[in-house]
Amino acid sequence: PNVELDIKIDEQLKILAYDFQTIQLWSNILILIMENVTFKNEPLIYFTSLTRKNQFIVKLNCPVEEIENQLFNKDLLAQRFNNALESATKLKLNIIKTIVDNHDAVLNCSSEQKQILFELTFNVSN
Numbered sequence: 768p769n770v771e772l773d774i775k776i777d778e779q780l781k782i783l784a785y786d787f788q789t790i791q792l793w794s795n796i797l798i799l800i801m802e803n804v805t806f807k808n809e810p811l812i813y814f815t816s817l818t819r820k821n822q823f824i825v826k827l828n829c830p831v832e833e834i835e836n837q838l839f840n841k842d843l844l845a846q847r848f849n850n851a852l853e854s855a856t857k858l859k860l861n862i863i864k865t866i867v868d869n870h871d872a873v874l875n876c877s878s879e880q881k882q883i884l885f886e887l888t889f890n891v892s893n
Contacts, residue, residue, distance in 0.1 A: 769809055770797070776816040780823050780891070785869065792866040793827075795859040796885055799838065800829055802856070804883065807832040818891070827885040839878035 797812070813828040838846055838856075844867070846852060847860035867874045867887070875886040 771811045774814045788866045795862050803836040804831040805833045821891050823889045823891045825887045829883045839876050839883050843876040
């Protein structure tokens with residue numbers, strides 16, 4: 768479906784990242800969302816950023832109508848070992864895990880009250 772993105776990322780903040788992997792990371796996260804939820808209207812996904820001490824945080828927030836799969840929780844990346852999941856989903860989770868590790872980042876995920884939230888935390892070097 769068509770997706771509307773609301774992006775409010777601080778352009779002054781810089782992180783050392785692998786461009787292609789960063790595109791893969793967000794693409795795989797967005798595909799996981801699109802494949803495992805339903806939307807009442809056109810999907811709207813918010814990207815925001817914030818800084819905390821030596822960390823740069825990117826948040827993805829997505830209001831949904833229904834979450835069809837209880838994948839979106841604090842154990843999201845551990846689900847890549849879940850044999851009940853389709854192999855394509857496990858592959859996406861493995862790609863996400865590899866990229867997060869390559870960037871020495873931390874990915875948190877939660878879902879509650881028809882909202883999915885991803886929070887990716889990068890350490891910022893001076």
